[in-house]
Amino acid sequence: FGELWQRRTTIQVADGFDYELLGIEDLVRAKKTQRDKDWPMIRRLVDAHYDRHQDTPTPQRNRFWLRECRTPEILVRLAAENPDAANELALERPLLLAAVQGDRQTLECELEAERLSEMEADKQYWTPLRKELEAMRRDKRNRDGG
Structure with missing residues (x-):
């Protein structure tokens, strides 16, 4: 952050x-956090950006949408319009292969798996930091006599 x-x-x-x-x-x-409420917001943010700029795509925008979009229909459309970029980005986001193939059902499953993986990664990142903060609070209480 x-x-x-x-x-x-x-x-x-x-x-x-x-x-x-x-x-x-x-x-x-x-x-991209472990909080469920953040994921619909990510989808809305990217979809709104796509809706606003889809008539003026740039390579940078296409790559951003392919990397971050969470709406299967949009991903399939983007992959069809940008197959080279989609195949290249599939190395870092494998679910794009399902988008290239137009396989919405697999894509939906893989989007959910991606969400759960990102949530777990965020949890793993914050777990030791939370423990450290809790230890600091305990130490402060003990020093303050409380």
Whole structure:
């Protein structure tokens, strides 16, 4: 997250408040957590970005959509329109092979497996950090006499 935060954009609005903004790619990456409620948001964010920009695709946008899209119909369409990119990106996201083949049923299963894998990875990342924070809290309570 620190790396993503370094790439943020800060804007100041007329009322004097500063707002810290993440780009769509970084926001999607940051939302890949173990919380169930984040995954529908990822789908909506990528789908909305696709809906807004599908008439003006760029290689960068196509690659982003192929890497992050969670909607089978859109993935199948993108893979059909960009088979070289889809096959290349399948090395890092194997479910794209099902998209290239137009196999929506397999794609849905693989999207769910991908979600569960990402959630588990996030859990594994945070488990030792939570333990460390809990130990720090206990130490502070003990020092404070509480």
